[in-house]
Amino acid sequence: xxxxxxxxxxxxxxxxxxxxxxxxxxxxxxxxxxxxxxxxxxxxxxxxxxxxxxxxxxxxxxxxxxxxxxxxxxxxxxxxxxxxxxxxxxxxxxxxxxxxxxxxxxxxxxxxxxxxxxxxxxxxxxxxxxxxxxxxxxxxxxxxxxxxxxxxxxxxxxxxxxxxxxxxxxxxxxxxxxxxxxxxxxxxxxxxxxxxxxxxxxxxxxxxxxxxxxxxxxxxxxxxxxxxxxxxxxxxxxxxxxxxxxxxxxxxxxxxxxxxxxxxxxxxxxxxxxxxxxxxxxxxxxxxxxxxxxxxxxxxxxxxxxxxxxxxx
Amino acid sequence: xxxxxxxxxxxxxxxxxxxxxxxxxxxxxxxxxxxxxxxxxxxxxxxxxxxxxxxxxxxxxxxxxxxxxxxxxxxxxxxxxxxxxxxxxxxxxxxxxxxxxxxxxxxxxxxxxxxxxxxxxxxxxxxxxxxxxxxxxxxxxxxxxxxxxxxxxxxxxxxxxxxxxxxxxxxxxxxxxxxxxxxxxxxxxxxxxxxxxxxxxxxxxxxxxxxxxxxxxxxxxxxxxxxxxxxxxxxxxxxxxxxxxxxxxxxxxxxxxxxxxxxxxxxxxxxxxxxxxxxxxxxxxxxxxxxxxxxxxxxxxxxxxxxxxxxxxxxxxxxxxxxxxxx
Numbered sequence: 001x002x003x004x005x006x007x008x009x010x011x012x013x014x015x016x017x018x019x020x021x022x023x024x025x026x027x028x029x030x031x032x033x034x035x036x037x038x039x040x041x042x043x044x045x046x047x048x049x050x051x052x053x054x055x056x057x058x059x060x061x062x063x064x065x066x067x068x069x070x071x072x073x074x075x076x077x078x079x080x081x082x083x084x085x086x087x088x089x090x091x092x093x094x095x096x097x098x099x100x101x102x103x104x105x106x107x108x109x110x111x112x113x114x115x116x117x118x119x120x121x122x123x124x125x126x127x128x129x130x131x132x133x134x135x136x137x138x139x140x141x142x143x144x145x146x147x148x149x150x151x152x153x154x155x156x157x158x159x160x161x162x163x164x165x166x167x168x169x170x171x172x173x174x175x176x177x178x179x180x181x182x183x184x185x186x187x188x189x190x191x192x193x194x195x196x197x198x199x200x201x202x203x204x205x206x207x208x209x210x211x212x213x214x215x216x217x218x219x220x221x222x223x224x225x226x227x228x229x230x231x232x233x234x235x236x237x238x239x240x241x242x243x244x245x246x247x248x249x250x251x252x253x254x255x256x257x258x259x260x261x262x263x264x265x266x267x268x269x270x271x272x273x274x275x276x277x278x279x280x281x282x283x284x285x286x287x288x289x290x291x292x293x294x295x296x297x298x299x300x301x302x303x304x305x306x307x308x309x310x311x312x313x
Numbered sequence: 314x315x316x317x318x319x320x321x322x323x324x325x326x327x328x329x330x331x332x333x334x335x336x337x338x339x340x341x342x343x344x345x346x347x348x349x350x351x352x353x354x355x356x357x358x359x360x361x362x363x364x365x366x367x368x369x370x371x372x373x374x375x376x377x378x379x380x381x382x383x384x385x386x387x388x389x390x391x392x393x394x395x396x397x398x399x400x401x402x403x404x405x406x407x408x409x410x411x412x413x414x415x416x417x418x419x420x421x422x423x424x425x426x427x428x429x430x431x432x433x434x435x436x437x438x439x440x441x442x443x444x445x446x447x448x449x450x451x452x453x454x455x456x457x458x459x460x461x462x463x464x465x466x467x468x469x470x471x472x473x474x475x476x477x478x479x480x481x482x483x484x485x486x487x488x489x490x491x492x493x494x495x496x497x498x499x500x501x502x503x504x505x506x507x508x509x510x511x512x513x514x515x516x517x518x519x520x521x522x523x524x525x526x527x528x529x530x531x532x533x534x535x536x537x538x539x540x541x542x543x544x545x546x547x548x549x550x551x552x553x554x555x556x557x558x559x560x561x562x563x564x565x566x567x568x569x570x571x572x573x574x575x576x577x578x579x580x581x582x583x584x585x586x587x588x589x590x591x592x593x594x595x596x597x598x599x600x601x602x603x604x605x606x607x608x609x610x611x612x613x614x615x616x617x618x619x620x621x622x623x624x625x626x627x628x629x630x631x632x633x634x635x636x637x638x639x640x
Contacts (some may be wrong), residue, residue, distance in 0.1 A: 049471075050502035089466075149590045177355035179527065184571035184586035191581055206501065213580055215574035236575050250501040250528025254552045254572055260534045263506050 002075040004200040005060065005090075010034070010069035012055055018273065022087060027272050029055040030066070031224040031243065037168075042194065042201040044215030044232065046208060046247070050272055052224040053204045070247040074167055084118050091161035095173035097153035101145040101160075103122050105213050106132075107119040111159045116123050130159040133196075134189060151182035155189065162193070169193075172204045187213060208251045212236055219246045223270055226299070227308045234304035240312040241305075243281045266290040279309065287311050318489045318521035319345040319368070322382035326363050333595045337363050337632050339545035343523075345489070345625055350515060350522040352532040352553075355542035356590055359526045365491050368523075370398040386488045403430040407482035411494040415475035418465040423450075423477055431484050442484075449480040453510060456457075472503035479510065487529030487576060490515075491523045496531065508535050529572060534558060538627075544602035545594055549630045561630045563607045599630045601632065604611075609634050 010033040015024045028051040037043045039242055047053050058064040060071060062078050071078050075088045091114075094100045101110055111130055112123040120126065134155040145153055154174060161169060174222040175183040187210065193199060195227045205211050211218060212232060217226065219229040221243065249261040266285035271283075279285070282292040289311065297308045326338035338360040345351045354535040355361045366384070367378045368612060373623060383390045386405040402408075409414045418426060427449070438447070452456035466474060482490055485600040492511065496504040502559060512535055515522050526532060532539055541562065551561035560566045567587040576583070589606040592598060599637035601607070602617040607614070615635050624627045 038493050048502065151590070156619060180529070180568055181356065181587035182590075184573075184584035185588075186584050188586055191583065208501075209573050209575055212575040213578060213582075213584070221619050232580065246502055250505045251575075252501075252505070252528070252534050254529040254533050254557060255567060255574075256533045256536075256557050258533065260338070260509050260512065263502070263509065265502055265506070 001038065003072075004039040004074055004201065005035070005037045005039075006070075006072045007033055007035040007056075007060065008070045008072075010056070010059055010066045010071070012064065012066045013053075014060060021126040025273055028224050030059065031271075032074050033069070033221075033224075033226055034218060035229075037200055037202060039200055040194070041197050042203055042214055044202045044211035044218040045202060045221065046218060047205060047221035048206060048247075048270070049220040049221070050270060054064075054172060055224075055269045056221070057092070057170055057202070057204055060170055061090060061092055076122070078267075082110050086164070087114065087118060088164050089166055091164065091166040092168060093157050093161050093169060093171045093174045094152070096176070097150065097157045098145070100157055101153060102209055103145050105144070106141070106279070107136075107143050107145070107156055108144070110156060111141075111163060114164050120164070124127075126163055127159075130163050133162065133193070134159045142177055144182075149182070151185055154178060154186050154241045158186075158189065162197070166199075168200045168202070170202045173206070174203075174209065175210060176205070183210070188212065190261060195279070208216060208248065209253075220247065223274075225280060225308060227281065228305055230305035238303065239305070240302045240307040241281075241309050242287050242312070246286075315346040315561055316387075317344055317384065318347050318349075318386055319343060319523065320384040320555065321368070321380055323366065324364065324380040325378070326360070326367050326372065327377040329377075334377075335547055337481045338597070339368070339598070340543070341545070341547055341596070343540065343547075345521045345523055347488075347521055347538050348515070349520050350512075350535055351538045351540060352526060352536035353525045353540050353542060354527065354529065354532050356527060356591065359542045360545040361527075361542050362493055365424070365493050365523065365525050368401060368491060369406065371408075372393065375407065379570060389475055396548075402590065404434050404485035405487055406485040406491065407485060407505065408491040408493065409475075409478045409482050409495050413471065413478045414466070414498075414499045416478055419466050420465050421565075423469075427462070427481050427484055430481075434485060445484060446480070450477070450481045450571075452476070452514070453480045454506075455480070466469070471499055472506060475499060475503075475507055476510065479507075479514070483514070485520065486518075488522065489521045489523070491525075492544070493525045495524070497526070497528070504531075505534075511535065540567070544598070546602065547629075548603065548632070549582050550627070551628050551630075555628075561608060561635060562603075562632050563634070564603045574601070601616060609610075 010030055010031040012029045014029055016027050017024050045053055059066050060270045078086050108127055112127045115123050115126055116143045131138055136155050175186050203214050215232050217225050217231045218235045222243050228244045239248055246265055265284045278293040278297050299306050299308045302312055321343045324338055328335045329339055353361045366372050368416045427446040430436050432442045437551050438493055447458045455476055496507050512607040539553050540547045540550045543564050549565050558571055570585040587606050592602055599617050601619045604610040604614040619631045620633050621629050622635050
């Protein structure tokens, strides 16, 4: 069966200066990233800031061109596809609905806009159907984003993403800007939409608890590389990569018995410019050996995980 | 009787807006004992940051702040003057903010920013102040501190900048440290390092810590006592273990239930979300502010004032239905 979304060996680099007068240097934002998501499944994409999550999202949406590699959605390459076709396949929901919704446009216009732009008919009726689908009362069609709560605005963003009937929904930190009580409402909505519409989802987040709740499988990224991928159960029960373990341990649970996790990470921060052949996590890794820095680390199968670490057992 | 580092009664903060007076903090009581960590937790707009900023006296003049009692590090500030507060700030009381990037001046060296306060407050010489800056940077885990005094903030990572902020707060050897979302802008691995550091400092220096956060994971990890804030009032205050094991206020219960917990919450199950939204705080608000979203609310919840049920050691809950909640 063809996966609904497939990324093959995606690489994206930026040329940046570290200081005003410094020479430009190459920063590898995403390196050899391959991912597959089957129809109706949810992939969780996790990692800390600067790990390449957002670059990967922009590439999937066709907003950024990768230096090399291929993106296929429903078996069609999106690199050469007209925008009008692409937007009917894949749509985003972003982190901050305050920033992604134009404050001077009415909800009716905001939700209907994609349909208007890409030649849809019956816009008013469709907007009504979408508002109903995401659990917003029809009377809000005439409101402005400023009159809505954060949760309602995120519902508007979801309605707008769904009005073209996409097969894939990319959610980039959709609940990070929301309060806990509202976050639960949006998670419930995404879960029911997934079931109702058979949506395939990529859920990007740094909140592992939310990812665990929503995703069928999880890919962990570190400085542009996928360092581990596994089914959600396997990853949370038995993570193989030292970085995944650190990440899981650092996630604070609402349980006073758990206390603060002991951190075995070195003081070094992740340096996206650091170029060496071996493991990118090695400078911070509690299990580091000399060979980690020298030998290129390939993805390999270990138990139920795909892991990029020669020392993982 | 334990010594109180902070004792505030009936704190109110109102802000004039185009649509009327916004009563953002509507009668908050806060007591923090010496060496205690109190977490003030709540959702955006509940008034937790305004409470902290008003304690520090950092609100703009148009904000109306009143209280029945305001004592801090043994000083009565009920009739506080700016001069009195300015003396306390940067010495006995210090504050760290959410975003270290915007709290540090990018055009001044770290050394200059760390020493400025104590040179002014304690009349230390530059070399004395620098010696203390080196001591504090070392204390917060910045390697090779002497050499780094001449560097600018951009030379440090986000986690290091927050460490510098903490060092800067410690320069005046405070007794009370107020931290407003100190780890929200940081990655999770860095977050636990910073929380560990705050815990160590507190134990070593006998600091009292008022930590403001919306993250219940942070609360569970670091608090002794928790105050849950909703719509400008404290709905429940309890020791951390009790609050998580047996929350009593319907809002606290709702909050705790709404967080998915790996390994406990069944994957893909519907989460018990709290319906509705926070009430507007412009003008008068009668009765319990949570009643429109509360599953057990009844007619009596609309009456003022909402009764406070107190227990030992400053614990309380404000809910007329409290008896039924525990049932």
